[in-house]
Amino acid sequence: MSCSVNIIDLSYKIEDIALFENISLDVSHKEKVAIVGANGSGKTTLLKIIAGLIKQSSGEIKIFHESMKNLNDFDKHRGDIGYLFQDSDDQFIAPTVLEDVAFSLVNMGLDKEEAFQKARAQLVKLEIENLEDKIVYRLSGGEKRIVALAGILVLEPKILLLDEPSNALDDGCKKRVQNILNSIDSSTIIVSHELDFIKKVECKEYELTQKGLLLIS
């Protein structure tokens, strides 16, 4: 089995108190995993560690079988890791929707026109092409969510880390996102409170507790 992400004995402490301990999880190529858990159980923290944004207290992360010794090691896989922030506002960088969706593409070396074209195609896929020229900070809550998602999905990353993707989305949007998730080959970790949403994406379910990850189904 070829694995995209291996989490080995991972622990995270905040001021000497363990948020979670001895987490182990393998996500193989094309596999999808959902993580649920109480508020404050550390789901966002875990996802940020996997994305290489914060450092674990102990344990190991492997991306494509390569051990990530420090945060800089993640940089060469940046284009392969798509991370969706829990709060969409945290994610936006460029001023308008199209520019923000194209942001990562351009930084991966695509030329401007090509990036805009791809970004537009993604907006069409999610049926939000009417938002193209809007200022991201002035979108509604749900519009922000779907635009933030578009900015990640457009990359077609090999590893997809989604923190509460279905938050604030209406039913139509949810369905489109589910269809996309079911149709792509990315190894995916979804954090969500919405069991209904997770149930419709083909994935393994785990619960995050202080003791570790428990397989639910």
Added chain:
Amino acid sequence: MINPPLSISISIFYSFFIALRSELYIIDAILPLTLLYIHRRELKKIALHLLKVELFLFILALLVYLFENDLDTSLLILQRSILIVTTTVLIFWGRDSFFIYKGLSSLGFPTKICSMSLFATKMIELSLKELERSKETLRARCFKPKTDIKSYKVYGWLFGVVTFKILQRSNVLAQSLKARGFRGEIASKLEVGFGYKEYVVLSIVLLDFIFFLWVYSR
């Protein structure tokens, strides 16, 4: 409005040009007046904003006059700073952090400097937004501003909260730039065009400069 690189070049050039002079002429005021004309639709809003900023300059000049008893110097300081502030405010009126980034990058500044300026201006923008948001919060939570000790305590909390949020924001912004693979590139739909407004503004600055050289060489 004027394109980003020209805006930055002109605001820098004009500021130095005015700041280093010991005599000012009417012709120096043509640039801010033209800019005012370009922004004539928002004149009221701009005037209010300028009044707030320039009241401070006025007090400063007044202090110089009171302490130094030198009317000429204090008037010169006042005129110079009003010209510079008015021009800068007008050039960057309604612009976001992105505009400055775009300007610097099309002027050919190194990527590092452009990204740093984007980060810095974005932080200022976020801070202002945070302040705005805290005003909304206060209103939504039925806060009535008074000048008693209780109100001051709330202001104190608020100051703490906003400071904390800004720190946190800067952290998250750094994370976001990283997570999204930022390498100093942002594709923008903003075109660096050179239309009649650019020609007008550029000619005014050049004329002003030539006039100065002519007066100076006489």
